[in-house]
Amino acid sequence: MEFSNRYIIGFSIALCLACALVVSSLAVGLKEPQEANAALFKAQNVLRAAGVLEEGQSANREEVDKLFEKIDYVVIDRESGQVLEGEEPESLDLKKMARDESQSHETPKEFKNTLVRRVPNKLLAYEVHVEGHEALVLPIHGYGLWSNLYGYIALTPDGREVKGITYYEHGETAGLGGEVENPSWKAQFPGKTAVGPDGDVKITVVKAGTVKEPEYQVDGISGATITSLGVANMLQLWLGEHAYGPYLENKRAN
16 A cells, blocks of 8 residues: 555654653653652651661651651751741752852852852751751762762761761762762761861861871772762862851851
């Protein structure tokens, strides 16, 4: 059976439109559950950083919601370090704020390797009040070797010591920089001094095998010096005076 060119073109267009409609419908239908799953994954990582969930331990949405009844999700004024009452954390788009010069602060040149060009004037934090796991959990991010690394660092309620760290998104090389996810590497962080009495950031990551000050230095990942340096740089930025430093200073004073 032969078909005219007009028929073939018309049939092809109709088929393309039908396929596009199906794909679009699936994308719209899956968007909400995908966003919900992403939010659950991040919440689980907050709990892991604080030690509420152990490495490898999971929790369903109902269990996470129950635990989060004892967690305050707060908005912080970056400059003063004060918690802003009445602000809704979920309504803030920090990435958008960081692109707006009127709503952000330019990152100093010494942190250029983090590729965090601007820090928003408002920051987010989790104040965990789960018995036995009280902590401040702060979002952190910065560049490693190949990608941005996104994670959380948990500190004691006074902000002085590290309780845990976790990374939930990155594109580093598996077996090398990807070892930021390795429980044995992350296990070095708890108990390290995070911030000194004068607000100077102490916690850092050094080249593998060169730890000389174990109270605050973390042994870097073997074969992943640049990724390790990226972690060190982002900790210096986010725990310092240009980001969460004023907030942590207030916590030390309480």
